[in-house]
Amino acid sequence: MYFKLCWAKLNEVVYSRGRCGVKIEGVAFTQEDTKSPSVVSDGRVQAAVNGSCDGAKLKCAHSSFEKVMSTAHVAPANESKFKTVFRVVSGNFLEMYDFMVYGYYASAIAKTYFPSGDEFASLMLALSVFGAGFLMRPVGAIVLGAYIDHHGRRKGLILTLGLMAVGTACVALVPGYATIGALAPIIVLGGRLLQGFSAGVELGGVSVYLSEIATKGNKGFYCSWQSGSQQVAVVFAALIGVIMNRLLPPEQMTAWGWRVPFLIGCLIVPFLFIVRRSLRETDEFLARKHRPSMGEIARSIAQNWGIVLAGMGMVIMTTVSFYMITAYTPTFGKEVLKLSATDALVVTVCVGLSNLIWLPLTGALSDRVGRRPVLLAFTILTILTSYPVVQWLVAEPSFVRLLMCELWLSFLYGSYNGAMVVALTEVMPVDVRTTGFSMAYSLATTIGGFTPAISTYLIHATGNKAAPGLWMGLAAICGLIATLVLYRSPEARNQYKTA
Known part of the structure; x- marks a missing residue:
C-alpha cells in the first residue's frame, strides 16, 4: 500500500x-x-x-x-465516478429487487404462507407482512444510521447488504404453511423485518454517499441514481416475472415458481458483496475531525425533529406513488382490473424504464433551477391529476389504458423524486446526515409501504376501484405542505446555498 x-x-x-x-x-x-x-x-x-x-x-x-x-484511506482523484456510483448503488438494487418480487407475487405468497378460506383475508395478511418490514425501518435508521455516521459510509453499506441477504434467504427457502405450520409465516415475517431493519439505512447511506462524492453543481443528478438503481431492480424483477409466467402454468407458479426470483436474488448476493467491498470512504467523511457518538446523534436528531418531520412529509409522496406504480400494479391489474398477470408485469417493466428516464433528468433540472420549484410543481400536478387518471382507467380497463395511466403516474413520481432525494440530503445537519435522512425516509415508509394493503382495503371498503388515486393525491398534499414548511426554514436555505 x-x-x-x-x-x-x-x-x-x-x-x-x-x-x-x-x-x-x-x-x-x-x-x-x-x-x-x-x-x-x-x-x-x-x-x-x-x-x-x-x-x-x-x-x-x-x-x-x-x-x-x-x-488515511483516500480515494484516488482520477477514479471513475461511474464505477463509484455503480458500487454504491449495487446493494440498493438488491433491496428494491426483494421488495418488488414480494409485491409481484403477493397472491402466491398469501396462498403458501397465509392459507384462508377468505381470499381477501389471505391477501391482506400477505400484504400486511410486506408492509411490516417498513415498521422496522425507523429502528434500523437509528441504530445503523448512527453506526454509519460514526464509523463511516463504506462499513455501514457493507453491513446493510449482509443483513438484506439473510432476509432474502428467509423468504426464498422457508417451506410453506402446509409443511411446517405456523412456523412458516413467523419465519417469513422475521425475514421481512430483518430486510426492513437493513433498508432503514440503506437508502440514506447510499444517498449521503452520492451527495458527498458529487461534483459541484451536480448533486441532484448524482443523488438521482439512488432511485435510478431501484428502477433497474423494478425492471429486472418484472422481466423475470414475465419470463416465469410464460414458462410455467399458473398452478406451478403458485406452488413453487414464485420462489425462483427470490433464489436469483440469493445467487447475485456474492457478486454484489464483492462490488460493495471495493468502495472507498468518502473524502468528506475522512475530513471530519469529529465522529459523533450514539448519544450525540440522538440529541442532534431531537434538536432537529422539525426538519426530520418535514422530510418525512416529502418522502410520503415518494413512497406512496412508487409502491403504487410498481409493487401494487401487478396485484391491481390482476385482481381489480381482471387483466392477465403478464400484462400487468409488462406495464411494470415500462414504468421502471420510464422512472429511469425522469429521475436523472429532473435531478439535473433541480441543479439548475433549484429544488423547491421542481418539488412544488409536481406535488401540485399530482394532487390535480392522480384521481382523475385512475378513474379514467377503471371506467374501461384495458392493457393500453393501464399502460398510459401508469406512465403518467411514473412521470409524476420520477420528476418529483429526482429533486426530493438530494433536497433531503442538503437540509440534514452534517454530523447526523445519514441518521436524519434515514429517519425521515423510514418514518415515511411506515405509511407509504402499506400502500398495496391500504389501496386494497379502500377498494374493498368503498367499492370504488379508483380509490388508490385518492390515496396518492393525499400523499401529494403531504409533500406539498412539507416542501412549503421546509423551504421556509433558514436551515434549508443555508444548506442549499452551500451545496
Missing part, C-alpha cells in the same frame, strides 16, 4: 512571501497538523509548510506525508 500511495506525484511548489506550498495528488498534509488531513473536493490534499522551501522543510513535508499515508 505504501508503494502505491508513494506513486502520487509532487506536482506543484509555489514560493510566496516566505511560504512553501506543496500539493500532492491524493494526499493532504500540513506541518502544523499531520494527524488531520484537510481533504478538498477534487480528491487532492494541499499543505503549506511555513518558511523557505529548503531541504529541512521538504524533509518535514515528506515525514508528514508518510504519517498521513499510514492512517
Whole structure:
C-alpha cells in the first residue's frame, strides 16, 4: 500500500512571501497538523509548510506525508465516478429487487404462507407482512444510521447488504404453511423485518454517499441514481416475472415458481458483496475531525425533529406513488382490473424504464433551477391529476389504458423524486446526515409501504376501484405542505446555498 500511495506525484511548489506550498495528488498534509488531513473536493490534499522551501522543510513535508499515508484511506482523484456510483448503488438494487418480487407475487405468497378460506383475508395478511418490514425501518435508521455516521459510509453499506441477504434467504427457502405450520409465516415475517431493519439505512447511506462524492453543481443528478438503481431492480424483477409466467402454468407458479426470483436474488448476493467491498470512504467523511457518538446523534436528531418531520412529509409522496406504480400494479391489474398477470408485469417493466428516464433528468433540472420549484410543481400536478387518471382507467380497463395511466403516474413520481432525494440530503445537519435522512425516509415508509394493503382495503371498503388515486393525491398534499414548511426554514436555505 505504501508503494502505491508513494506513486502520487509532487506536482506543484509555489514560493510566496516566505511560504512553501506543496500539493500532492491524493494526499493532504500540513506541518502544523499531520494527524488531520484537510481533504478538498477534487480528491487532492494541499499543505503549506511555513518558511523557505529548503531541504529541512521538504524533509518535514515528506515525514508528514508518510504519517498521513499510514492512517488515511483516500480515494484516488482520477477514479471513475461511474464505477463509484455503480458500487454504491449495487446493494440498493438488491433491496428494491426483494421488495418488488414480494409485491409481484403477493397472491402466491398469501396462498403458501397465509392459507384462508377468505381470499381477501389471505391477501391482506400477505400484504400486511410486506408492509411490516417498513415498521422496522425507523429502528434500523437509528441504530445503523448512527453506526454509519460514526464509523463511516463504506462499513455501514457493507453491513446493510449482509443483513438484506439473510432476509432474502428467509423468504426464498422457508417451506410453506402446509409443511411446517405456523412456523412458516413467523419465519417469513422475521425475514421481512430483518430486510426492513437493513433498508432503514440503506437508502440514506447510499444517498449521503452520492451527495458527498458529487461534483459541484451536480448533486441532484448524482443523488438521482439512488432511485435510478431501484428502477433497474423494478425492471429486472418484472422481466423475470414475465419470463416465469410464460414458462410455467399458473398452478406451478403458485406452488413453487414464485420462489425462483427470490433464489436469483440469493445467487447475485456474492457478486454484489464483492462490488460493495471495493468502495472507498468518502473524502468528506475522512475530513471530519469529529465522529459523533450514539448519544450525540440522538440529541442532534431531537434538536432537529422539525426538519426530520418535514422530510418525512416529502418522502410520503415518494413512497406512496412508487409502491403504487410498481409493487401494487401487478396485484391491481390482476385482481381489480381482471387483466392477465403478464400484462400487468409488462406495464411494470415500462414504468421502471420510464422512472429511469425522469429521475436523472429532473435531478439535473433541480441543479439548475433549484429544488423547491421542481418539488412544488409536481406535488401540485399530482394532487390535480392522480384521481382523475385512475378513474379514467377503471371506467374501461384495458392493457393500453393501464399502460398510459401508469406512465403518467411514473412521470409524476420520477420528476418529483429526482429533486426530493438530494433536497433531503442538503437540509440534514452534517454530523447526523445519514441518521436524519434515514429517519425521515423510514418514518415515511411506515405509511407509504402499506400502500398495496391500504389501496386494497379502500377498494374493498368503498367499492370504488379508483380509490388508490385518492390515496396518492393525499400523499401529494403531504409533500406539498412539507416542501412549503421546509423551504421556509433558514436551515434549508443555508444548506442549499452551500451545496
